[in-house]
Amino acid sequence: MAQMNMKEAIRDAMRVEMKRDPNVVVFGEDVGNVGGVFRATEGLQKEFGEERIFDTPLAESAIGGLAVGLGIQGFRPVAEIQFVGFIYEALDQMFVQAARMRYRSGGRYNAPIVFRTPFGGGVKAAELHTDSLEGLAVQTPGIKVVVPSNPYDAKGLLIAAIRDNDPVFFMEHLNLYHAFRAEVPEEDYTVEIGKANVVREGSDVTIIAYGMMVHTATKAADELEKTKGIKAEVIDLRTLNPLDIDTLVASVKKTNRAIVVQEAQKTSGVAAEVIAQINEKAILHLEAPVLRVAGPDTVYPFAQIEDTWLPTPARIIAAVNKVMEF
Amino acid sequence: MSKVPYEVYTEEVEALSVLSPEGEIINKDKMPNLSDDQLKEIMYRMVFTRTWDDRAVNLGRQGRLGFYAPVSGQEATMVGSEFALEKEDFVCPGYRDMPQIVWHGLPLYQAFLYSRGHQHGGQIPEGVNVLMPQIIIGAQILHAMGIAMGFKLKKQKQVAITYTGDGGSSEGDFYEGLNYAGRFKLPVIFFVQNNGYAITTPFAKQTAALSIAHKAVAAGIRGVKIDGMDVLAVISAVQEAAELARKGEGATLIEAVTYRFRPHSLSDDATKYRTKDEEGEWNEKDPISRMAKYLEKKGLWTEEDTARVKEEAKAKVNEQIKKAEQTEKMTVPGLIDSMFETTPKHLEEQKADFQ
Numbered sequence: 001m002a003q004m005n006m007k008e009a010i011r012d013a014m015r016v017e018m019k020r021d022p023n024v025v026v027f028g029e030d031v032g033n034v035g036g037v038f039r040a041t042e043g044l045q046k047e048f049g050e051e052r053i054f055d056t057p058l059a060e061s062a063i064g065g066l067a068v069g070l071g072i073q074g075f076r077p078v079a080e081i082q083f084v085g086f087i088y089e090a091l092d093q094m095f096v097q098a099a100r101m102r103y104r105s106g107g108r109y110n111a112p113i114v115f116r117t118p119f120g121g122g123v124k125a126a127e128l129h130t131d132s133l134e135g136l137a138v139q140t141p142g143i144k145v146v147v148p149s150n151p152y153d154a155k156g157l158l159i160a161a162i163r164d165n166d167p168v169f170f171m172e173h174l175n176l177y178h179a180f181r182a183e184v185p186e187e188d189y190t191v192e193i194g195k196a197n198v199v200r201e202g203s204d205v206t207i208i209a210y211g212m213m214v215h216t217a218t219k220a221a222d223e224l225e226k227t228k229g230i231k232a233e234v235i236d237l238r239t240l241n242p243l244d245i246d247t248l249v250a251s252v253k254k255t256n257r258a259i260v261v262q263e264a265q266k267t268s269g270v271a272a273e274v275i276a277q278i279n280e281k282a283i284l285h286l287e288a289p290v291l292r293v294a295g296p297d298t299v300y301p302f303a304q305i306e307d308t309w310l311p312t313p314a315r316i317i318a319a320v321n322k323v324m325e326f
Numbered sequence: 327m328s329k330v331p332y333e334v335y336t337e338e339v340e341a342l343s344v345l346s347p348e349g350e351i352i353n354k355d356k357m358p359n360l361s362d363d364q365l366k367e368i369m370y371r372m373v374f375t376r377t378w379d380d381r382a383v384n385l386g387r388q389g390r391l392g393f394y395a396p397v398s399g400q401e402a403t404m405v406g407s408e409f410a411l412e413k414e415d416f417v418c419p420g421y422r423d424m425p426q427i428v429w430h431g432l433p434l435y436q437a438f439l440y441s442r443g444h445q446h447g448g449q450i451p452e453g454v455n456v457l458m459p460q461i462i463i464g465a466q467i468l469h470a471m472g473i474a475m476g477f478k479l480k481k482q483k484q485v486a487i488t489y490t491g492d493g494g495s496s497e498g499d500f501y502e503g504l505n506y507a508g509r510f511k512l513p514v515i516f517f518v519q520n521n522g523y524a525i526t527t528p529f530a531k532q533t534a535a536l537s538i539a540h541k542a543v544a545a546g547i548r549g550v551k552i553d554g555m556d557v558l559a560v561i562s563a564v565q566e567a568a569e570l571a572r573k574g575e576g577a578t579l580i581e582a583v584t585y586r587f588r589p590h591s592l593s594d595d596a597t598k599y600r601t602k603d604e605e606g607e608w609n610e611k612d613p614i615s616r617m618a619k620y621l622e623k624k625g626l627w628t629e630e631d632t633a634r635v636k637e638e639a640k641a642k643v644n645e646q647i648k649k650a651e652q653t654e655k656m657t658v659p660g661l662i663d664s665m666f667e668t669t670p671k672h673l674e675e676q677k678a679d680f681q
Binding site for chain 2: 025051056057059061062064065066067068069070071072073074075092093096097102103104105106107108109110141142144164165166194242243245246277
């Protein structure tokens with residue numbers, strides 16, 4: 001076991017897969033020589049050469065199209081979109097061309113692509129660097145959406161994503177790259193896509209979250225236990241499409257109460273979908289409506305107010321209190 | 327290379343022709359090396375394609391085809407450019423480019439199924455190196471670029487060719503694709519069929535560039551402009567581009583000046599934006615009659631040959647449209663199973679609504 005932060009775990013996943021499979025190629029803006037603006041691919045070009053990992057000219061749609069073309073040729077492209085807001089330039093290639101390749105060709109072709117991108121708030125970045133755009137992706141048929149919350153999951157999920165024969169949108173929370181270190185096996189292993197994880201067990205209320213919000217939710221849960229004796233279960237979705245509804249339902253059947261926390265804007269997002277599915281599968285087990293703690297329906301704010309815009313432990317606690325007292 | 331003063335300039339280029347409108351070879355240097363049998367085969371394919379187009383328009387009116395983009399007038403660019411390539415080369419078509427992928431190996435009934443909105447239309451047989459027709463204008467340009475990079479990384483000598491029109495040459499993807507191809511020196515041919523109109527918008531309103539071929543300059547790749555009503559010029563230019571690409575000398579942008587004799591689609595009315603005079607002028611340049619004149623003079627083709635091919639084409643179209651019509655309908659559960667390699671549970675459950 002080694003101690004790694006999430007960025008190092010992500011890099012290690014790419015290294016393991018590039019070693020194992022010569023068809024894995026990595027490219028994007030600045031990823032080659034210096035290893036990306038966050039150094040997530042640092043050292044890989046030295047190890048694997050410029051044919052396996054290279055810098056592209058600055059054009060995101062072309063990065064997407066290149067990935068689609070290479071996928072048809074039997075490669076397993078790992079394409080980095082430098083910041084989440086830049087996916088807007090690549091939406092057709094990601095969400096149409098890659099996501100529909102299997103369907104349009106009746107299974108003759110596929111798009112075994114990972115689109116990696118950093119996202120997520122709290123780091124005082126420039127505009128369009130930190131938005132949570134997973135809602136666009138989960139509305140798109142044909143592409144899986146994965147959001148790790150810790151180094152172990154990040155490595156295992158990224159390896160699983162690279163081996164997946166369908167496109168995966170892999171969102172890496174900026175605030176987690178260097179947040180903490182954890183034990184990560186040096187060998188290869190996978191964390192199954194489509195499986196949520198109970199990160200904190202509890203019997204009174206279920207808090208469902210993903211990405212950075214798993215940690216914010218855990219903080220709130222600890223506080224609730226300490227101050228009020230409320231035992232909150234925290235579930236990390238890990239994959240947003242396909243959703244692991246079974247794990248959520250099992251938890252709700254136990255706790256009878258739930259809230260969903262997301263950084264993204266409140267309306268019509270992942271949280272709304274989670275609640276809809278809980279209604280479909282477990283409504284008779286609910287003692288209270290499932291509430292959302294989310295960003296307001298505005299654009300992601302300039303840095304000055306992002307800390308108040310993002311969900312906080314206090315807002316999560318308030319929502320838990322509401323469902324407890326319902 | 328000598329340098330000119332600081333202002334970048336370019337000059338107009340004359341389109342390459344090999345055959346005159348009268349069917350004479352006017353550019354021996356650029357005459358592709360083709361056997362008599364090959365010349366006859368090219369003619370066969372052009373006449374076949376014209377007949378198929380005539381029939382397809384009728385089938386569309388009868389409701390037996392769905393979306394169909396007519397091709398008459400563009401037989402030289404479509405048949406010629408594909409003929410100039412090898413079976414191992416990869417074709418990335420736009421929505422009008424059915425003839426190229428059919429001549430490259432897609433069974434005709436599947437082309438009809440595609441038009442009828444059946445998934446099997448896009449189920450390209452193994453060993454046929456083509457993509458499905460692209461609807462998002464320009465997206466295929468990037469796929470061809472990526473496929474070409476695949477050939478390069480695998481150290482294979484194949485090339486990718488992609489097609490778009492004068493309208494497509496204004497898309498961002500067009501510029502991005504050319505630029506990447508230049509940067510990575512990729513074995514790809516960007517073939518623009520400039521047929522004068524992007525649906526209704528004339529070429530004059532599309533760009534202020536001297537030509538589409540000039541756009542290659544900015545990307546650092548080769549650009550050529552050819553007479554798209556001259557199948558021998560088309561073959562010459564594509565062969566040359568493919569040869570350079572196979573030698574590792576990178577990409578070529580080919581602008582072929584052509585004309586679609588019919589409207590954009592079966593629901594378009596070309597009389598709203600084109601004059602009868604203009605259509606008449608282009609009809610005079612018909613690529614099929616030009617080639618026929620050349621071959622007739624060489625004693626390789628007669629009017630009877632044309633009549634024979636038309637009959638063959640009609641029979642083949644009839645047989646293939648019937649095959650398309652008899653193909654089992656798609657189902658929603660089948661569609662669900664084509665979204666991912668393994669259908670996830672929530673989608674599996676959604677099948678219940680359709681069983």
